Amino acid sequence: MGGSRNSRGKILHRGEHWRDIGFEALGLLIMLVILLVLAALFVQLWIDGAQRLNLDFLRQFPSRHADQAGILAAWVGSVLVLLVTAGAAVPLGVAAGIYLEEYAARGRWSALLEVSIGNLAGVPSIVYGLLALGLLVQGLHLGQSVLSAGLTLAMLILPMVIVSTREALRTVPQALREASFGLGASRWQTVWHHSLPQATPGILTGVILGLSRAIGETAPVIVIGALSFIAFLPPSPVSSSLPFLNFDWLYSPFTVLPIQVFHWISRPNPAFHANAAAAGVILVLLNVAMNGVALWVRQRARKRQFG
Amino acid sequence: MSASLHGSSERAAFLRRRQRNERWAEWGLGAAASLAVLITLGILLTLIIESLPFFQAVGLWDFLFDPEWTPLFERAHFGIMPLLSATLLTGFIAMSVAIPLGVVTAVWLSEFAAARTREWAKPALELLSSIPTVVFGYFALLFVTPALQKLVPELPTFNLLAPGLVIGLMIIPYVSSLSEDALRAVPMNLREAAFSLGSGRLRTALWVVLPAAVSGVTASAVLALSRALGETMVVAIAAGQQAQLVFDPREGAATLTSYIAQVAMGDVPRHSVAYQSLFAVGLSLFLLTLVFNVAGHWVRNRFREAH
Numbered sequence A: 001m002g003g004s005r006n007s008r009g010k011i012l013h014r015g016e017h018w019r020d021i022g023f024e025a026l027g028l029l030i031m032l033v034i035l036l037v038l039a040a041l042f043v044q045l046w047i048d049g050a051q052r053l054n055l056d057f058l059r060q061f062p063s064r065h066a067d068q069a070g071i072l073a074a075w076v077g078s079v080l081v082l083l084v085t086a087g088a089a090v091p092l093g094v095a096a097g098i099y100l101e102e103y104a105a106r107g108r109w110s111a112l113l114e115v116s117i118g119n120l121a122g123v124p125s126i127v128y129g130l131l132a133l134g135l136l137v138q139g140l141h142l143g144q145s146v147l148s149a150g151l152t153l154a155m156l157i158l159p160m161v162i163v164s165t166r167e168a169l170r171t172v173p174q175a176l177r178e179a180s181f182g183l184g185a186s187r188w189q190t191v192w193h194h195s196l197p198q199a200t201p202g203i204l205t206g207v208i209l210g211l212s213r214a215i216g217e218t219a220p221v222i223v224i225g226a227l228s229f230i231a232f233l234p235p236s237p238v239s240s241s242l243p244f245l246n247f248d249w250l251y252s253p254f255t256v257l258p259i260q261v262f263h264w265i266s267r268p269n270p271a272f273h274a275n276a277a278a279a280g281v282i283l284v285l286l287n288v289a290m291n292g293v294a295l296w297v298r299q300r301a302r303k304r305q306f307g
Numbered sequence B: 001m002s003a004s005l006h007g008s009s010e011r012a013a014f015l016r017r018r019q020r021n022e023r024w025a026e027w028g029l030g031a032a033a034s035l036a037v038l039i040t041l042g043i044l045l046t047l048i049i050e051s052l053p054f055f056q057a058v059g060l061w062d063f064l065f066d067p068e069w070t071p072l073f074e075r076a077h078f079g080i081m082p083l084l085s086a087t088l089l090t091g092f093i094a095m096s097v098a099i100p101l102g103v104v105t106a107v108w109l110s111e112f113a114a115a116r117t118r119e120w121a122k123p124a125l126e127l128l129s130s131i132p133t134v135v136f137g138y139f140a141l142l143f144v145t146p147a148l149q150k151l152v153p154e155l156p157t158f159n160l161l162a163p164g165l166v167i168g169l170m171i172i173p174y175v176s177s178l179s180e181d182a183l184r185a186v187p188m189n190l191r192e193a194a195f196s197l198g199s200g201r202l203r204t205a206l207w208v209v210l211p212a213a214v215s216g217v218t219a220s221a222v223l224a225l226s227r228a229l230g231e232t233m234v235v236a237i238a239a240g241q242q243a244q245l246v247f248d249p250r251e252g253a254a255t256l257t258s259y260i261a262q263v264a265m266g267d268v269p270r271h272s273v274a275y276q277s278l279f280a281v282g283l284s285l286f287l288l289t290l291v292f293n294v295a296g297h298w299v300r301n302r303f304r305e306a307h
Helices: A016-052 A055-059 A072-103 A108-122 A125-139 A146-170 A174-182 A187-216 A219-224 A257-266 A270-306 B009-058 B060-065 B081-112 B115-130 B133-151 B161-170 B172-184 B188-196 B201-212 B214-230 B233-238 B256-265 B273-306
Strands: none
Touching (some): A016 B081, A072 A187, A108 B009, A108 B214, A108 B273, A125 B256, A174 A187, A187 B115, A219 B256, A257 B133, B081 B214, B133 B233, B161 B172, B188 B201, B201 B214, B233 B256
16 A cells, blocks of 8 residues: 555555554444443343333332332432432522633632632542531531432532533623623623523533432432431422422432442342342433433534524 | 712612622622532531541551551451552552543544544443443442453452443543543644654554643543542442452452441441541542542643643
8 A cells, every 4th residue: 555645645654554544443443342331231231120110110119029129219319309409509500600700800719719619520429428427417417318418419510510601601702791781781680681591501401411410429328328228208398288388308318219229239139139220220211311411402502503 | 970970869879779789699609609619628627527536546657557447346457558459459450441442532533533423422432421330330240240250260249350440431431531632632733744744643643642642641541540549339339348458459348438338328326436437538538539630630731831
């Protein structure tokens, strides 16, 4: 192949061409191996868990008998914890992102904030669990409750929400802000009526990715003391009498899906491993779905922006 | 204020009100942003305060140099070395998977893959980091270990090799995405110059682009290592619970993180030695990952200045 040319039309040294093709194949091979391993993981889960995947599995409490056990308490717990997480992390994270991008002057204070956020993103998740155990569970006496778990996961995903808010705000054209200021709008009016609506899809993407991470997090929730065997549901957040909402569920003991999976894996009886696999399938599907939605929101916003 | 010049007291009141609202908005947003600093301080203070009684009882010397970790024995030993050795060994195995695969993938994505290939390859890689770690733990214990046992017959059910390999797989995206960013940041004219001299793509990538991006690639590896060391669920499920000094990846052993998870699973009364030891181990883990995080960011910032 003495006549091969590169992208500049230059004649390549001997053998260059084949090495390029070889590396290109190697890259493709690695990607395929990664996909194959992912597929193996999911197929294995599916094979192990398929026989337990039915509606009763969603409707039953855990049990000493593997074939009667279900994930009712776990998925209800996950939903409630996620409500608290979203309720805390989204407003606070978006507010912090707005402050850093639209308000803060460059200086020592904003540098300190940047370093803290960067550092928080790298702290192992189990350390957040220890913070919550010392501060929320014992210090503030919130107990081993839905509230503690929700706030813990909120702290965990806060950096993700802040970073995605900032990135989304950065894509808003400066001209838009200047036009708004030019018409006499204040800073907050500009943010609220112009920057924020423009940045919403980007923020939403980050929030969904953060929540999908929160749903799968196990370690911090173990540390604050989720129970692994729960045969009751927290009190319902909605009631039929005035004032229609109640907040007792916040202080209820709880379990979540990944804890249930972990508990079942740790049982020596292989019958429980099937339950773990089935719950794992649900967990993976939830995550893939949430990631898919996040990706879709991002793509749609991009298409709109660039026509 | 110009409003008074117009003689309209209504307008003056409006402006005052608006200014007050503005100040409130800035205050509120600033408070949300300062949460990042508060959480960082909270982590550090909680870990230090709650582990203080432990260090007073055990002593720093014994903690660092006692070769045994037997907190539940009658003659309890509290040497961090065994937990640390298992953590570092797992991290080493993980990195020997993640660095070669991650860097090759990054070079391939940045220098070889067409835009359309990247469109499916990048989400596929992101999928790896979005699957809940507890599911990876299941995979390590019930798929990878049995598969490895066919190659290494004497491999016990709990070992460090399988979780190490699985964690390595998990953190490939951390290596590849940061490395790819670094490779793409290398100015085009360097590549053009190499092509003009008749280099192929591989020669250009390995001898021109990669050396120019070496600090970014190094940073990605260091940050990914920090991730690997802090990973909990995979080791908690597949590495076993016995705290022992290990140098052989075929053996099972408790890591810093899996010790915390294992103790927290049980009922831990406050003021017990077990409770305090959680925070001492947590503090060690936090400092260990902090060192790698700071090193990673330091290397990355230096590289930013270079271009």
